Amino acid sequence: MDLHDLYGDIVREHSMSGHNLRHLEHPSVVVPGRNPSCGDEIDLELSVEGDRIKDGSFTGVGCAISRASVSIMLDLVRGRTLDEAAELARLFLAMEQREPLTDRQLDALEEAVALKGVSNMPARVKCATMPWHTLLNAVEVARGTD
Ligand SMILES: [Zn+2]
Structure with a gap:
């Protein structure tokens, strides 16, 4: 079974695409995300103006699931506010913890719903959730730098 069969085109394309794998010129916050159980090591960079995320990127290495x-x-x-980003992160983490979400909540996660199936693979859940935990940390750091 390869990733294409398991998770579909969205996950495969994002895991291979490098469009978010870069440094920002002037990041407001840089927060490390680590998943020692797999070896995923990323740094999340956000450019925040006011309470809005103007841009974001990551650097580092990770498996296909974490990169996707x-x-x-x-x-x-x-383009979202820090509050909106934190709410989306909480929704994603709830989805991976197999909590029941409404259709509206799943719609809000857009392409991230493609990672729902990872919740059936306990060994890989941390690969999928690590970036979103890192996002919550980054939101807290960004709020502290106002
Ligand atoms: Zn991983």
Whole structure:
């Protein structure tokens, strides 16, 4: 079974696409995300103006699931407020903890719903959730730098 069969095109494309794998010129916050159980080590960079995420990117290395998850996440939160980003992160983490979400909540997660199936693979859940925990940390840091 390869990733294409398991997770579909969205995850495969994001895991291979490098469009979010870069440094920002002037990041407001840089927060490390680590998942020692797999070896995923990323740094999340956000450019925040006021309470809004103007841009985001990541650097580092990770498995296909973690790379897809962080890339999907960055596309989702770019342009959102810090509050909106934190709420989306909480929704994603609830989904991976197999909590029941409404259709409206799942719709709000957009492409990230493609990672729902990872919740059936306990060994890989941390790969998918690590970027979103890192996002919550980054939101807290960004709020502290106002
Ligand atoms: Zn991983």
